[in-house]
Amino acid sequence: MDGRSASSFHSFQPRLATSRWPARMPLLAMLPLILVAALLSFAAGPVACAHPLDPFSPAELTAIRAAVLASPLVPARPLTFHYVGLDDPDKPALISYANNNNASAIIPRRALVIARAGGESHELLVSVSGFSSSASVISHAVHRGAGFPTLTLEEQFAAVALPPRHPPFVESVRARGVDMDDVLCAVFPVGWFGGDDPSVRQRRVVKLLCFVAGADTANFYARPIEGVTLVVDLDRMAIVGYRDRVEYPVPKAEGTDYRWAGHVGPPAPGAVGQQPEGRGFRIDGHLVRWADWEFHVGFDMRAGTVISLASIHDAALQGGTRRRRPVLYRGFVSEVFVPYMDPAEEWYYRTFLDAGEYGLGLWAFPLQPGADCPHGAAYLDGYYAGQDGMPVQNKNMICVFERRGAGDVAWRHTEAGFPNRLITEVWPDVSLVVRMVVSAGNYDYILDWEFKTSGSIKVTVSLTGLLEVKGTGYTHKDQIPPSEDAHGTLVAENTIAVYHDHFVTYHLDLDVDGTRNSFVKNTITTTKNNGTTTPRKSYWTVRREVAETETDAQIDLNAGAPADLLVVNPGKRTRMGNEAGYRVIPDGATAASVMADDDFPQRRASYCKKQVRVTPYNKSEKWAPGVYADQSTGDDGLGVWSGRDRSVRDEDIVLWYTVGVHHIPYQEDFPVMPTVSGGFELRPANFFDRNPLLLGASPPPATTSRRRGQQAAPVNCSCTGG
Amino acid sequence: MDGRSASSFHSFQPRLATSRWPARMPLLAMLPLILVAALLSFAAGPVACAHPLDPFSPAELTAIRAAVLASPLVPARPLTFHYVGLDDPDKPALISYANNNNASAIIPRRALVIARAGGESHELLVSVSGFSSSASVISHAVHRGAGFPTLTLEEQFAAVALPPRHPPFVESVRARGVDMDDVLCAVFPVGWFGGDDPSVRQRRVVKLLCFVAGADTANFYARPIEGVTLVVDLDRMAIVGYRDRVEYPVPKAEGTDYRWAGHVGPPAPGAVGQQPEGRGFRIDGHLVRWADWEFHVGFDMRAGTVISLASIHDAALQGGTRRRRPVLYRGFVSEVFVPYMDPAEEWYYRTFLDAGEYGLGLWAFPLQPGADCPHGAAYLDGYYAGQDGMPVQNKNMICVFERRGAGDVAWRHTEAGFPNRLITEVWPDVSLVVRMVVSAGNYDYILDWEFKTSGSIKVTVSLTGLLEVKGTGYTHKDQIPPSEDAHGTLVAENTIAVYHDHFVTYHLDLDVDGTRNSFVKNTITTTKNNGTTTPRKSYWTVRREVAETETDAQIDLNAGAPADLLVVNPGKRTRMGNEAGYRVIPDGATAASVMADDDFPQRRASYCKKQVRVTPYNKSEKWAPGVYADQSTGDDGLGVWSGRDRSVRDEDIVLWYTVGVHHIPYQEDFPVMPTVSGGFELRPANFFDRNPLLLGASPPPATTSRRRGQQAAPVNCSCTGG
Structure with a gap:
């Protein structure tokens, strides 16, 4: 991200405003906080010098959104964005760009957008111009196969807000002696389990499971309301299924918290990790x-x-x-x-x-x-x-840091074989x-x-x-x-x-x-010693196999003879003639x-x-x-x-x-x-x-x-x- | 080791005086340096407060030596010490000692000595009195089975000094154009390879292989005089076999050194690792x-x-x-x-x-x-x-240090599920x-x-x-x-x-x-879902097997179904009733x-x-x-x-x-x-x-x-x- 455009981007504080919860998301009462992203000022300046692989800047994301909403290809509303990511640049062009010291050629910058509208999943390819922070849709397709895109945070927030207004759930909670104010629910994908009715598969549903929160613990996963399941249709944003199958005691809150308060506290970070002379x-x-x-x-x-x-x-x-x-x-x-x-x-x-x-x-x-x-x-x-x-x-x-001073040794050797000197070389x-x-x-x-x-x-x-x-x-x-x-x-x-x-x-x-590589399996292979006059009966040697096809290269690491696995470049060799490789x-x-x-x-x-x-x-x-x-x-x-x-x-x-x-x-x-x-x-x-x-x-x-x-x-x- | 006795012990400086070389030991010319240990002053004071498991102090080692040499049980000379170590104290007594806060009971302190004399390997048990730094032999046996004790450093030094005086070797070196002053040899055990002649097995022999050292590299292993083997009878300290089988070029010295001189040098250790407030x-x-x-x-x-x-x-x-x-x-x-x-x-x-x-x-x-x-x-x-x-x-x-500040995390959690607060707890x-x-x-x-x-x-x-x-x-x-x-x-x-x-x-x-433990193998076992009405077809569960005998507990980690391996105490259980264990x-x-x-x-x-x-x-x-x-x-x-x-x-x-x-x-x-x-x-x-x-x-x-x-x-x- 370009620092200058970032500085003019109105970010949310506190970070909580963008809180979200993947699998088990009890976000009841977070609805009022649903993220509202501020519009980036279009005066933020050009982002022309961005690397072709840089994530989209706020300006670019805003332009992509505008292009999608303006496109006649997907007229249905509401339209929700489920994925906006970089459409991979052409690989040879990008390699050429990198080889030319990140300069010269212009690499087209395109976004892949997956959106839901009209009950369908749409794939849009959007061309983005870094110079003008403008964008235009260049292709569109509707996904016809199985499956749905990534859940948005917002629809999860909306879903977990439904149960307290669902009378059967209110009754289940009451029956367990739990205060509804202490209940948080989370979104669970339903997976796929076959089924005879094809229409069932076309509904975008999730299940909700609920937990007891309250002031006693930050660990609400530890207190499930076991046995109660709600089903939500995300496109309709409505509860379409409910079951209270079995009742178990809600586990107690005591002993479930993990926060420091009242405990001994974590170790002091200490002076370690500080770089004496700036970052390397x-x-x-x-x-x-x-x-x-x-x-x-x-x-x-x-x-x-x-x-x-x-x-x-x-x-x-x-x-x-x-x-x-x-x-x-x-x-x-x-x-x-x-x-x-x-x-x-x-x-x-x-x-x-x-x-x-x-x-x-x-x-x-x-x-x-x-x-x-x-x-x-x-x-x-x-x-x-x-x-x-x-x-x-x-x-x-994301953080980037040097790991040093932990006592790890890159290589070392002590040599005692020379008369009158002991050589010890250690490379931390x-x-x-x-x-x-x-x-x-x-x-x-x-x-x-x-x-x-x-x-x-x-x-x-x-x-x-x-x-x-x-x-x-x-x-x-x-x-x-x-x-x-x-x-x-x-x-x-x-x-x-x-x-x-x-x-x-x-x-x-x-x-x-280089680009052209092969996959090599160097298998440790026991061999009988028939070739020499020495009394050794066996040894191992290396049986080298180059994978011809994908089947050859499927490896179960826990079965078969031990092997070194390498990716090599058959076109590049060391001075000694060995193929350049990585294990x-x-x-x-x-x-x-x-x-x-x-x-x-x-x-x-x-x-x-x-x-x-x-x-x-x-x-x-x-x-x-x-x-x-x-x-x-x-x-x-x-x-x-x-x-x-x-x-x-x-x-x-x-x-x-x-x-x-x-x-x-x-x-x-x-x-x-x-x-x-x-x-x-x-x-x-x-x-x-x-x-x-x-x-x-x-x-x-x-x-x-x-x-x-x-x-x-x-x-x-x-x-x-x- | 007790600091006071150490201070009165005359140690060698530089440490090189005790240099030794295990497998590949080119110690030619080190003979004059062969270690001569200084006698510990018997005024060093009592070591009564040593822990029963402490290694022997210099005073104790000296007393053990005196007891062995004074014993009439092994009259043959010369007598060489190949191993002196702590004879394990009685385990129940030691546990009792530890449970009583390292006090109370007196744990007898005994040394196991393995010595060679008269062509035989002798095992002596020596009682050591910490109070008077005196010792006495309490049992003796001669090892009659196969195998010999650990090689001493001194006999390895003596062996590698032999080749330069062996005319066929001198000729082999000359023929390869190598200066004998640049040759170092090392001791290699011969192993055991059967053989028809039982007398061969009773000779304590090693092989010597030699390398080209010189001023050009500290890495003489990189320059073998391949094809030349000498056999030395250690008890006679004489060359008893010689073969110059094949000649290969001696690899060049260039590119074999690993010392810093002329290179970029190792990373600065930096300030990291320093404890801000003393050791923990x-x-x-x-x-x-x-x-x-x-x-x-x-x-x-x-x-x-x-x-x-x-x-x-x-x-x-x-x-x-x-x-x-x-x-x-x-x-x-x-x-x-x-x-x-x-x-x-x-x-x-x-x-x-x-x-x-x-x-x-x-x-x-x-x-x-x-x-x-x-x-x-x-x-x-x-x-x-x-x-x-x-x-x-x-x-x-041996060094002891705290590893901290390396960026490792003991545990952490970020909790975004609560309204209006984001909880992040991290324990470095x-x-x-x-x-x-x-x-x-x-x-x-x-x-x-x-x-x-x-x-x-x-x-x-x-x-x-x-x-x-x-x-x-x-x-x-x-x-x-x-x-x-x-x-x-x-x-x-x-x-x-x-x-x-x-x-x-x-x-x-x-x-x-506690002492009484069992070995448990918890095997991940695929199971068909026949017990429920859900559409899931399979899952895994844990098949617990307690090893009855040693055969049950022999594990090939790379074969069979995956499993957790534990040592448990069947007599100790957690509050929830699970057996106390370590994986x-x-x-x-x-x-x-x-x-x-x-x-x-x-x-x-x-x-x-x-x-x-x-x-x-x-x-x-x-x-x-x-x-x-x-x-x-x-x-x-x-x-x-x-x-x-x-x-x-x-x-x-x-x-x-x-x-x-x-x-x-x-x-x-x-x-x-x-x-x-x-x-x-x-x-x-x-x-x-x-x-x-x-x-x-x-x-x-x-x-x-x-x-x-x-x-x-x-x-x-x-x-x-x-």
């Missing part, structure tokens, strides 16, 4: 430069953080010339699938697609300086389109982290992209937040009959934390030293889905059976469960695409990696869960001629900064300063 | 107290760091009384198995047992303050017995790390025990250092015929980095809330050995086929490949013990966990390897009634320190101050 990184607009890395940090209301055009300036050995070598054309979270494992009436459909149904970017809240991110971090704001199309500001949504590790936190209802996902001087990109998902719990009559484990499956752990009186999974799927369009190394959290293949949630997220997939680059294949995730049927997602078995050898390929966790809750996870982390590392593997740390390919940032006399640039600086 | 931990002698943790840090010349009696002061909910709850009775690295995967004459036997053959504690070098460990770290020295039995000081061998993570670095020849192992306020103990192995490479005629990959298996990666001209594994096996005597969670690096079962190295380390094993506690079962690892045959190790299928249910059990890495080298690993990490977490699982971070069971150290007005005590303070 530079941010110009959305371009980040650090050590030998350069990349673009974008934002999407569905994906959250988008990393693009990550490349390394390599101090090549031959001739000492530094050249920029691409690594990751684009990387983002494509989907977060969270199925719960209780088949009961109120639970069977809880199979969330947090990105597609709710939007990860919509549910990223302001980061807490000094706590979510250490001192010295820089922060980026984000802007997205509200339901009415107007820009909404998301303050401090410093890395650069790009972080967003998505509070998708009860759960919090800390999503990190960590760039290392070794050339690695480490991707980490840290799970924390609150458990989704079920009311029960039991107050002690011994009361549960051995024959009964509780589908979870009794974590407190009347409170079962239900079993569930988390599958975070990354779209990784790797361009390892993908699992770092814990390798669970895959274990639901039956024919089960409905599994069909919608069938890609979760293999943690690694490779597809040829296709502009339309971004969202793992398909574009229309809400009530999707699985007919147009990654599982289907990668089943086409297209060629992936020496092509422009995309690696899909799913980080997975089976979560059996334990009492320590209640009322708030200590962080659990997992992820993967993209690590250079014969990409460099040697250890890049050692030989100046990646001079350590502190040193670099000192040597070059760089001062950290302010974030969101004017692009003319870049 | 206390060290009294070898007892460490931090947050709610208390544990003992010991040292063993074979295992390195030994963590004992780790327990948590739990702010129990009932009544608010804090009680000390045991977690880990003892944990240490039992073995590091590193087999290489080249069957050639000079490589087939390279199947190192770094702990048993070399001694991890012997090869731990001084840590570099501010680099190996951050500012604010405390350091512990170690003492071990030299070959002559005299104490040798190991300065700054702080943990305590105990670190040792073992430079076992070319490789460096950074071995961390990390204690967390969540109740977790995270164990991490970080691999770095130099590759073990093989000389070759090839200078480019295209020269290698497709039919030829190079057994490694061509990382530089004439240099192949050979495939290999690392298996780091931990002995974890967990006592979860073991793999954190990457889950490789298992893939060699043929009948291969000799595999028989010696057969335990490496399963990453998790459980045995009933048995004092004699400490070392995974058996006590006598050098030339062991696998007849008395963990594989055999756990095959006895003893009962492990509701017993005092030991968990064995092997961290494993298959290492296919890449060019980035040369000449020094960027760190690769893996390990596991021991995480409370229904051990606490709720998240211990939140409710004061583990008040954060900074706060605690402030509240209690504690000042960090100096390390190695007088025990009367504890």
Whole structure:
């Protein structure tokens, strides 16, 4: 975002005005606060110098809205905006732009808009002119297939305001002895479960579940009104179904709060993390430069953080010339699938697609300086389109910080073999982290992209937040009959934390030293020693397999012989003749889905059976469960695409990696869960001629900064300063 | 170690005087420096207040030596000391001692000594009196089975001094155009490969391989004199075998060095890591107290760091009384198995047992303050017995530091569901790390025990250092015929980095809330939804299996259905009725050995086929490949013990966990390897009634320190101050 236009954008304070709740959203009484985005002054000035991948500015969002509303192609009203995002620029043109030092060619800037009007989902392509902040619709289509677009925040607010005016619900609440003023409800997608009546599938409905809030606890998820379900038709915004099936005691509030008040308080952040001499990184607009890395940090209301055009300036050995070598054309979270494992009436459909149904970017809240991110971090704001199309500001949504002084070692060696001298060389590790936190209802996902001087990109998902719990009559484990499956752990009186999974799927369009890449599986293969006279009977060697098609590249990380997985560039080789490559190394959290293949949630997220997939680059294949995730049927997602078995050898390929966790809750996870982390590392593997740390390919940032006399640039600086 | 006695102990400066080299030890010309330990003044005062698990003081080591040499049980001379370590105290007595606040009962202090004399391996049990620093031999046995004790540093120094005086070797060096002054040799154990002649097995031999050093590089491993092997009989200290089999060019020195000189230099440590108000931990002698943790840090010349009696002061909910709850009775690295995967004459036997053959504690070098460990770290020295039995000081061998400010989050939540308020609570993570670095020849192992306020103990192995490479005629990959298996990666001209594994096996005597524990496997099990009327077709639930015997508890982490693995105390339950437990969670690096079962190295380390094993506690079962690892045959190790299928249910059990890495080298690993990490977490699982971070069971150290007005005590303070 351009700092100058941002300064003239009327943002909302406090941030609460843009509060929203994805899965389990009790927003009763928030209706008066529904976000009203201020119009950007058109005098905000040109945004001509924006990077082609920059998220839309408030001025651009406003222009896009105006163009859509002015278009004769979609006359029906009301028209609601469900997604406004960057339509991917032509890849060769963008690469050429990047190679020309972000100058020269003009890259057309287009928005993809998904809107609802007249009971239909409309896709509009809007051309945006950065020079004049004007826009025009250039194409239109109506979505005819299954599924609906991402829920807006506003319609969720409207839906949760309905129950207190629904007499049967009022009666249910009264019967449980609960004060209606203490009741908050949340929106739950219904998923898709087949069904004979095709008309049922065409209604855009959600379920509402309700909780007891009140003054006693900030953790209302811990106090479900179990057994009561409401169904809301979102297009009619009316309650169309109601059931009070069974009554359990509402769990008590005591012991469910997680706030500091009255507790010992968190650790002091301390002086650590402060940079003694300013930041070692530079941010110009959305371009980040650090050590030998350069990349673009974008934002999407569905994906959250988008990393693009990550490349390394390599101090090549031959001739000492530094050249920029691409690594990751684009990387983002494509989907977060969270199925719960209780088949009961109120639970069977809880199979969330947090990105597609709710939007990860919509549910990223302001980061807490000094706590979510250490001192010295820089922060980026984000802007997205509200339901009415107007820009909404998301303050401090992404942070960028150097991780140093934690005691990590990049490499070391002690050499005692020389007479009269002991050599010890230790290189403390410093890395650069790009972080967003998505509070998708009860759960919090800390999503990190960590760039290392070794050339690695480490991707980490840290799970924390609150458990989704079920009311029960039991107050002690011994009361549960051995024959009964509780589908979870009794974590407190009347409170079962239900079993569930988390599958975070990354779209990784790797361009390892160029666009044409192949996927290689180097399998550890036991071999008999028949070739020598030595008494050794066996050893392992490497069986190299290059994936020809998508089927070859579907990998179950927990089955088969161990293997190194690489993306290589068959056209680029090291001095020694090895193909330039990057490995993908699992770092814990390798669970895959274990639901039956024919089960409905599994069909919608069938890609979760293999943690690694490779597809040829296709502009339309971004969202793992398909574009229309809400009530999707699985007919147009990654599982289907990668089943086409297209060629992936020496092509422009995309690696899909799913980080997975089976979560059996334990009492320590209640009322708030200590962080659990997992992820993967993209690590250079014969990409460099040697250890890049050692030989100046990646001079350590502190040193670099000192040597070059760089001062950290302010974030969101004017692009003319870049 | 008691600070007062240390001050009167004449330690060696520089530390180089105690240099030693495990696998690949070119210590030519170090003979004149062979360690001569100074006699401790017997006026050093009593050590009566030592903890029963403290490593032996210099005074005690001196007394043990005197007792052994004075004993009529082993009259043969020369007598060499190969191991002097603490004979484990009686476990119930020690637990009682710990429960009585480290006072009251007198725990007998005994040393296990393994010495060589008269061509035999002797085991002596020596009673040590802390009051008078006197000792006496109380039992003696001669080892009759296979295998030999750990190699001493001194005999390795002596062996590597032999080749320059061996005429055939002089000729081989001359023929290669190398100056003998630039040659360094290293000691390689021969392993065990069967053989018909039983007398061969009874000779204590090693192989020597030699390298070109000189002034051009500190990385002599990169320049092997490939094809030349010498065999040395250690008891005779004479060359008994020689072969110059094949000649390859010695790889060039250029590009092999890893020192900073001339390079960009490491990152500035910065101000980070400094504690604004002193350390949050206390060290009294070898007892460490931090947050709610208390544990003992010991040292063993074979295992390195030994963590004992780790327990948590739990702010129990009932009544608010804090009680000390045991977690880990003892944990240490039992073995590091590193087999290489080249069957050639000079490589087939390279199947190192770094702990048993070399001694991890012997090869731990001084840590570099501010680099190996951050500012604010405390350091512990170690003492071990030299070959002559005299104490040798190991300065700054273990560091203890708080890890904070790295941007890690212990837990967080943002709650947007309440009207008119946005709640964000973030708890930055702080943990305590105990670190040792073992430079076992070319490789460096950074071995961390990390204690967390969540109740977790995270164990991490970080691999770095130099590759073990093989000389070759090839200078480019295209020269290698497709039919030829190079057994490694061509990382530089004439240099192949050979495939290999690392298996780091931990002995974890967990006592979860008491001694009697069971091992539980909670398997994720797909279930058909037949019990409800909902359209969900499947879900997973937990199939709980309690291991009855050792066979039940052998786990291949990479096979079978996913499962949570726990050690539970069937006699202790939470308020809700769940058994108190700790989970073991793999954190990457889950490789298992893939060699043929009948291969000799595999028989010696057969335990490496399963990453998790459980045995009933048995004092004699400490070392995974058996006590006598050098030339062991696998007849008395963990594989055999756990095959006895003893009962492990509701017993005092030991968990064995092997961290494993298959290492296919890449060019980035040369000449020094960027760190690769893996390990596991021991995480409370229904051990606490709720998240211990939140409710004061583990008040954060900074706060605690402030509240209690504690000042960090100096390390190695007088025990009367504890």
